[in-house]
Amino acid sequence: MPASTRPLIIAAPDSFKGSCSAAAAAHAMLAGARAVYGDAADYLAIPLADGGEGTLDALLAVWGVQAREVTARDAIGRQRRARYGISVDGATAMIEAAEANGLPWVSDVPLRPLDADTFGVGELVLDALDQGVSEILLSVGGSATNEGGTGILRALGVRFLDAAGREVAPGARGLGDIATIDDSGLDPRALTAEWRIAVDVSFPLCGPEGAAAVFGPQKGATPADVPIIDAGLERLAMLLAARNGVPASDYTERAGFGAAGGIPLTAVALLGAEVVAGADLVSEAVGLPELMAGADLVFSGEGRLDSQSVNGKVVDLVARTRPAAAPLVVIAGAVELAAVECRAAGVTAAFSIAPGPTCLSDLVAVTEDRIAETAAHAAALVRASVSG
Known part of the structure; x- marks a missing residue:
């Protein structure tokens, strides 16, 4: 120095x-x-943050803005007040999924790993789109859900139907019954928005290192529940892969797709999202390389x-x-x-x-x-x- x-x-x-x-x-x-x-x-x-707990607060602090607070459903459908942030220029929304589907908000009752869903996260996205944002930064750590992000897509207008044309049960419980994915009602603003999904783990969607096996138990999944969730996620991945003309392994085995019960799966397959390491996303959002350039001593x-x-x-x-x-x-x-x-x-x-x-x-x-x-x-x- x-x-x-x-x-x-x-x-x-x-x-x-x-x-x-x-x-x-x-x-x-x-x-x-x-x-x-x-x-x-x-x-x-x-x-800073790595895509898990604290990502929203890290960006709010650097952007110098106050959180926007709205009503959204928690992972089991109860109303709560949840926060997200909008950048100073109004173009980018920073949504921490756990503000809606986080495990702490449902810890007051017995966990329901087959029923918990991400619909409330989708409600935050809708509010952000109503504010005119063109970019969604979604950090997904700390979730109580295991359903591949289907709740987010339902909130945005997608229907997940069984062989009889009826909507399947929300949460992981209905994944195995999905026969058709109807995205004709998908909010067009969600398609034109740029999506980046910040993950803080590298686990794949399915298998012994997948979302159900690794994270299901901490969300309440029993040994009997884990294979049901895993099979449901695999079925969803196979349907989406067939729809998009890609090998199923592109979705079932890709690193990071196991984050937050598989939220990256539907975000990538239906919204064209990019999955990024949470720490790198935060670095880019706050301009870390430029801020760090003149440092003589650094603490972390x-x-x-x-x-x-x-x-x-x-x-x-x-x-x-x-x-x-x-x-x-x-x-x-x-x-x-x-x-x-x-x-x-x-x-x-x-x-x-x-x-x-x-x-x-x-x-x-x-x-x-x-x-x-x-x-x-x-x-x-x-x-x-x-x-x-």
Whole structure:
């Protein structure tokens, strides 16, 4: 870090899930750095996310806009208030699917993995289209659903019919009965809009590593439910593949199609959506490469730094984007990577915020304070190394 210039210190973390938003974490990191550098440095907070929880808040913070709040159905059809964001120029909607179909909103009742659906997400899309947007950014992590995104398409006017021409049951329960997909009533605005689906996992739609097998149980699916859901998703994929003239494997085996119970499947097949890594989508939306270009010291972090963190998640994104000469300090609730693994991933150093043996509930209560204190220690070390 050149002593003759005013350094730029950037904090670009993910959320510390369950305890601290990305924005709060970024500001805590900069508070720690400011305790060391004071007015001798410039500071920039860039809250990030990877397509899961916190993606909406990350973009709202960077865009500097307030969320729009509307009524939408949760995964089991109850009305709730849900948020989404519209960019300053009014062209782009940022929709976090879990605002409507998220698992937390249905955790007050026994989970219904065969019935939960994404219709409420489609209601958010419709409201965004009513506002005149031409681009939909849809992050899909944290869902309670397993139905291939059919609820979203039903909200947009598509009908999923059985052999007798009747609409099938919503949710995963009806997937195996679909014989015909009638998209004649699809809202034309949904077709002309540009869609990008942000995913935070690389699992395929079907099979032992697919949506039902990997994520179904956490959404309440029993061992008996999993093969029913998997078979239903496969049937839906085969119908869509035949409709579009592509091999079924293009849909059943493609990486990322297993996200959020298969939402990418219908979005790609019926809306022409592009599936992208969530961290990369957020990076592009906030202009991360340009913001990061002048950095002299970079902080990032998340709740747990592990092997997934350096494979397409936020920390990996920051490591790939920051200037080569700028140290990257990662602050996390728990650090599970060895120093040599951190260096191989482009992380200069990583620190846990835990002051010693402690339980998670105690740490959650002081997360922001501990992030700031840890950042101050790291910043002091970096400044001393430059001054020396």
